[in-house]
Amino acid sequence: xxxxxxxxxxxxxxxxxxxxxxxxxxxxxxxxxxxxxxxxxxxxxxxxxxxxxxxxxxxxxxxxxxxxxxxxxxxxxxxxxxxxxxxxxxxxxxxxxxxxxxxxxxxxxxxxxxxxxxxxxxxxxxxxxxxxxxxxxxxxxxxxxxxxxxxxxxxxxxxxxxxxxxxxxxxxxxxxxxxxxxxxxxxxxxxxxxxxxxxxxxxxxxxxxxxxxxxxxxxxxxxxxxxxxxxxxxxxxxxxxxxxxxxxxxxxxxxxxxxxxxxxxxxxxxxxxxxxxxxxxxxxxxxxxxxxxxxxxxxxxxxxxxxxxxxxxxxxxxxxxxxxxxxxxxxxxxxxxxxxxxxxxxxxxxxxxxxxxxxxxxxxxxxxxxxxxxxxxxxxxxxxxxxxx
Amino acid sequence: xxxxxxxxxxxxxxxxxxxxxxxxxxxxxxxxxxxxxxxxxxxxxxxxxxxxxxxxxxxxxxxxxxxxxxxxxxxxxxxxxxxxxxxxxxxxxxxxxxx
Ligand SMILES: [Zn+2]
Numbered sequence: 001x002x003x004x005x006x007x008x009x010x011x012x013x014x015x016x017x018x019x020x021x022x023x024x025x026x027x028x029x030x031x032x033x034x035x036x037x038x039x040x041x042x043x044x045x046x047x048x049x050x051x052x053x054x055x056x057x058x059x060x061x062x063x064x065x066x067x068x069x070x071x072x073x074x075x076x077x078x079x080x081x082x083x084x085x086x087x088x089x090x091x092x093x094x095x096x097x098x099x100x101x102x103x104x105x106x107x108x109x110x111x112x113x114x115x116x117x118x119x120x121x122x123x124x125x126x127x128x129x130x131x132x133x134x135x136x137x138x139x140x141x142x143x144x145x146x147x148x149x150x151x152x153x154x155x156x157x158x159x160x161x162x163x164x165x166x167x168x169x170x171x172x173x174x175x176x177x178x179x180x181x182x183x184x185x186x187x188x189x190x191x192x193x194x195x196x197x198x199x200x201x202x203x204x205x206x207x208x209x210x211x212x213x214x215x216x217x218x219x220x221x222x223x224x225x226x227x228x229x230x231x232x233x234x235x236x237x238x239x240x241x242x243x244x245x246x247x248x249x250x251x252x253x254x255x256x257x258x259x260x261x262x263x264x265x266x267x268x269x270x271x272x273x274x275x276x277x278x279x280x281x282x283x284x285x286x287x288x289x290x291x292x293x294x295x296x297x298x299x300x301x302x303x304x305x306x307x308x309x310x311x312x313x314x315x316x317x318x319x320x321x322x323x324x325x326x327x328x329x330x331x332x333x334x335x336x337x338x339x340x341x342x343x344x345x346x347x348x349x350x351x352x353x354x355x356x357x358x359x360x361x362x363x364x365x366x367x368x369x370x371x372x373x374x375x376x377x378x379x380x381x382x383x384x385x386x387x388x389x
Numbered sequence: 390x391x392x393x394x395x396x397x398x399x400x401x402x403x404x405x406x407x408x409x410x411x412x413x414x415x416x417x418x419x420x421x422x423x424x425x426x427x428x429x430x431x432x433x434x435x436x437x438x439x440x441x442x443x444x445x446x447x448x449x450x451x452x453x454x455x456x457x458x459x460x461x462x463x464x465x466x467x468x469x470x471x472x473x474x475x476x477x478x479x480x481x482x483x484x485x486x487x488x
Contacts, residue, residue, distance in 0.1 A: 139478050163477040166398040184476040186444040234474070236398075239408075245452045245474065328402075 010038060016108060020062050033222045034062060038108075040221045043067040043130040045118060045146060047094040049206030050160045050213060051136030052084040057214035058134075059102040059109045063221070066102065067130055069114040070094045077389075081203035118142060120265035123149040132220055134158040134213050140187040141268040147172060147180035148265055151256045156229075158216050160209040164200050167209035167235040170228045170247065171216050174256035177230040182250035182257075187272045205237050285357040288369045290377045293344060297321075303342035308356045309375075313348065317386050319378055327352045330359060339365045346371035346378075348389075390415060392465045394424055395472045403430040417448060418461030420471055435473070445476040 012020065012034060023029040029037075040063050044054050047070040058066055074082075074089045074097055082094075089097035095113040102111050114126055118137075127133055127149050135146045138161050150157035156173035159180060172179045212233065219225045232245045255262040288296075296303060307314060307322040314324050325333050327347070337343060343365065347353040350373050357370045371377070379386035391411045396404045404410065405428060412427075414420035425432040437443055448455045449472040455463045465471060 140476070143478065161477050164398050166477065168477060183447065184445050188443070188445040188476060232474070234472075243452075243472075245449050245472070246454065248454060248457050250456075 010035060012038070016062070019106070019108075023061070028224050029222060033224070036221050036223075037062045037218070038064040040132070041065040041067070041130045042217055042221075043069070043127060043133045045069045045133065045135045045142060046137035047082075047084060047098040048072070048078065048136060048138075049081045049162070049201065050138055050210035051098075052082045053207050053210035054134050054136050054214045054217070055098055055102060056084055056105060057211060058217060059106045059111075061214075061218055062106065063109060063217075065110045065112065065130075067112040067114060067126070068095055068098060069116065069118050069126065070098075071115050071117050081201065081206050083207075118145060120145060120267060123265060124153065127153055127155065130155070132156050132158060132217055134160075134217050136160065136210060136213065138162060140272045143180060144187060144271060145265065145268040148255050148262055150174070151179050151181075152264070156220055158213045158220070160206075160213040162201055162205050162209050165202055165205065165237040167205055167212075167233075167237070169209055169212045169216070169233045169235070170231060171220070173227075173229050174249075178247045178249040179253060179256045181255050181262075182253045183232065183247055185250075185254055189273050202237060208237070209235065285354050285361065286369045287350075287372045288344060289372050290381050293371060293378075294382050296344075301342070303344055304337065306337070306343060306345045306353075306356070307347070308345060308353050309347050313389070316389050317375060317379070319346070319375060322346070327356055330356050334360060334363060334365075337365070339367070341367065343368040344371055345369070346374050348374045349376050350374040390465075390467050392420055392467070393470045394420055395470060397473055397475055397477075399475060399477060400431060400434055400473065403434060404428045414465060416461065417450060417455050417463045417465060417471060420465060421448070421461070434475075447474045448472070449474060 017024065020034050023034050024031055042058055042063050044051050044066060047055065047068055051070070055066060055068060072094045074085045074092055074094055076090055078085060079087060084101045085094065085097045093115060095115050099111045099113060102109055116122060118126070123145055133146055133150050133155055135143060135157060137143070146157055150172065151174040154175055156171055159170045159172055161168045216228050219227055230247050232247050234243045234245065249256065251258050254260060305319060305322040307318060307324045308327040308330060310326050311324065325336070345353040345356050345368065350370060353374060354370045357368055360368055375386070376388055379388045391413055393409050394412055395409045396407055401408060410424060410427070412420045412423040414423055421435065425435065435442060435446055442448065450458065450463055450465055450469055455461065
């Protein structure tokens with residue numbers, strides 16, 4: 001069990017005793033545990049979906065110092081799950097909004113905002129003042145960065161991740177068990193990350209997984225119970241099933257193994273293949289702009305407009321007269337298209353449709369164009385009444 | 390002998406939208422070969438060009454990682470459950486190649 005704080009010397013005020021009374025009357029926490037919480041310094045990476053329950057519950061529980069790293073601004077699509085932010089907070093920096101909410105919940109907590117992009121230059125400096133790091137960002141570069149920095153500094157890393165209806169949680173603590181790289185030495189290359197669902201997630205799911213992260217953090221501080229070290233918790237929200245897998249320390253682990261090859265922080269965006277050209281989608285297919293499309297429509301030029309989004313996206317909004325053929329169905333339904341027609345293909349932002357155009361050109365279609373910027377550009381430049389997502 | 394292979398959410402779209410598949414197999418290798426011959430699209434998500442499991446995909450027999458058993462030679466028995474567990478990232482920018 002990690003011993004994170006020395007013998008408590010500080011005391012609780014009468015107001016705090018009342019506030020934490022439901023902790024103080026349980027033997028697993030009691031005064032000792034509450035003072036450990038008050039002395040604890042936890043760094044929360046991200047003030048989003050997972051960061052919300054993490055920060056809210058850690059603050060309410062009385063964690064003394066809560067560092068938060070985020071450089072984002074609250075937008076409307078966050079509100080479905082990031083309940084630390086209010087509708088009125090849209091447009092504000094997430095850290096300002098989170099700090100206000102935390103202050104309302106528990107003014108005894110010292111919130112330390114780091115409004116910055118966490119990277120290999122600043123991570124060690126930020127992490128070194130904290131006992132525990134909880135990663136709520138849920139993206140690959142930050143995850144490997146947080147893992148490696150925690151291994152190098154010998155700090156526990158409370159991990160959570162979500163995908164639509166599925167969640168994972170664990171505690172990576174190289175001193176006592178495996179790290180994230182023992183589990184996955186390398187990230188998936190971007191092209192192979194299997195989804196076009198643009199971060200689709202059921203709003204409650206990060207609430208559950210982030211709460212598990214908060215719980216594990218509190219258990220580590222208290223030194224009570226059996227932490228998720230060496231165990232990977234899998235949660236399936238659709239079936240409402242929890243499963244658990246054993247994680248073992250990998251002696252060949254590049255960062256915590258017997259002969260580590262990673263001995264200082266590296267460039268994690270490059271490591272995850274999202275730097276520079278690699279991330280720029282294929283744009284060497286013929287394109288037209290939404291303004292040109294509008295001119296073609298106004299001039300009543302004959303052409304076929306194909307929408308390669310999914311049916312549930314088509315329900316949200318569509319360009320009048322478009323024919324829906326989801327990207328995955330294009331190969332088996334391309335016989336519905338005539339290569340003699342002028343064809344314009346579009347999706348939400350233009351990436352999936354570029355793939356469709358590339359495929360159709362290989363299949364012999366020549367009079368075919370991709371719509372630059374997709375329905376998002378259409379809504380922005382042509383029809384502002386169209387909802388976006 | 391049929392074993393159950395649990396398909397994770399991100400890969401279900403390549404496995405006929407199924408959450409699990411029963412496969413006749415006596416080793417993990419056979420089970421994965423059976424699975425990818427049934428669902429060809431799964432292959433490139435599970436294996437690299439040399440036919441080895443990708444480093445961001447782990448396979449478990451019940452709750453044990455096959456890397457610490459006998460890898461693809463790990464024997465499986467009736468009622469064993471094989472789980473494919475890829476690394477996931479929810480709000481990830483690289484998860485969102487279309488955003
Ligand atoms: Zn490791």
